[in-house]
Amino acid sequence: MMAGLLLARQGVEVVVLEKHADFLRDFRGDTVHPSTLELIAELGWIEEFLRLPHTKMPEVTVNMGGKDVTFADFSRLKVRCPYIAFMPQWDVLDFLAGKAAAYPSFRLLRRTEATELITEGGRVAGVITDGGVEVRADLVIGADGRHSTVRARAGLAPASDSPPMDVLWFRLPRRAEDRVPFFQGGKGALISIDRGDYWQLAYAIPADAFAELKAAGLPALQERVASLAPALRDRVRQLDDWDAVHHLTVRVDRLRQWHRPGLLCIGDAAHAMSPAGGVGINLAVQDAVATANLLGPVLARGDVPAEADLVRVQSRRERATRVTQAFQLGILRDLYPKNLGDDTTQHVPPIFTAFRALPPLRHLMGRFIGMGARPEHIAA
Known part of the structure; x- marks a missing residue:
């Protein structure tokens, strides 16, 4: 959506395909980081955007072993919004779609999924939709x-790394x-988003x-959640059906060639x-901005973008991707237990100890998480 909007802003004819009738999907990324908020500010829309329902997080606090440590502090960032905004992703997408619709060269086709490539x-040279329409x-x-269909049809194979966790x-x-901490470690780790x-x-x-957790039964999951968030103990029994639990199998991979x-x-x-x-979503937005900046003028x-033009996009964004994935797989790995029986309150990870001993690290982490390894800006 962001790539389509920015290309249409340059006068490029754009068709965005959305396979659903709307954007109302729950259980996906709702964090709008300072880097993305700054892009919206550069477009002149930040006041309107922030009128949408959201909550602000100026710092990320992690609780482990009964002690809080500020893991990332965004207050020193030289941006207009030095905080993470928690906003439902459907609101973000509706906002961007509404702005894009103002450009005559932009079209959004809902209930339309690309299923095959035209070669x-x-x-x-385009795609064939599930309705048999050629675009x-x-x-x-x-x-x-x-789970990109486009990637699979193009025969582009990703290299996978071993992720540290799955998410329910x-x-x-x-x-x-x-009063529920944003991040609470223990037997598992619980991230709580105020909606x-x-x-x-x-x-x-x-x-x-x-599979092992499910075999133990819902009461075991209820008790794990209650131990991490005691304030919710009187409500965990409402989690009474596995159908209400959405299992996200985390995967971390990267194409060797993006094009x-x-x-x-x-x-x-x-x-x-x-x-x-x-x-993840904020890194994707940075990709979209780089794509529009580099390919929009072409x-x-x-003109039809040459292979060298596509190489420029990957070259610009690949290092930031590699650095971010290494950060996720390495530095953050110790925040999550390795086995279901592990309790991180009994073994405080070294990174947690480092942030407790060296408070200035929170500002460095705030910059890395908040702005990314290579923040992009809207081309004039």
Whole structure:
């Protein structure tokens, strides 16, 4: 959506395909980081954007072993919004779609999914939709997520790394007097997002441990959640059906080559991220901005992007992707238990000890999480 908006802003004819009728999908990234907020400010829309319902997090505090440590502090960032905004992703997408609709060269086709690629003379020339409609294009941008159909049809194979966790998403009612830490470590790790009248909860477990947890039964999961968030103990029994628990199998991978003639993959289609740090959607937005900045002028002239143009996008964004994935798989790995029986309150990870001993690290981490390894800016 961001890539389509920015290209249409340059006068490029754009068609964005959305396979659903709307954007109302729960249990996905809701963090709008300072880097993305700054981009919206550069577009002149930040006041309007912040009128949407959201909560602000100026710092990330982690509780382990009964002690709080500030893991990332955004207060020193030289941006207009030095905080993470928690906003439902459907609101973000509706906002961007509304802004994009103001450009006459932009079209959004809902209930339309790309299922096949059109290839002519060794070059991708468009897509075929699930309704059998051909959509021809000088450039196809695959931004269809970690299970990308476009990527698969193009024969682009990712290299995978071993992620440290899986995530169970669910929700419980919220009360005004609730005091629940954003991140609580123990037997598993619980991330709590305030959605006003309910908590959106992410329970992180060791990779491939879901079957073992499910075999232990819902009461075992209820007790684990209650031990991490005692304020919710009187409500955990409402989690009474596994259908209410959404299992996200975390994968971390990266394409060796993000493109082939006529096609470019960005976001999770090019590099699936772990949920750790909430950086995935914001890294994808940075990809979109770089794509529009580098390829927009080519497309606006009516030219077809050459292979060298696509290489420039990958070259600009690949290092930031590698650094971020190394951060997720390395530095943050110790925040999550390795086995279901592990209790991180009994063994405090070295990184937690380092942040407790060296408070200035919180500002460095705030810059890395908040702005990314290579923040992009809107081209004039």
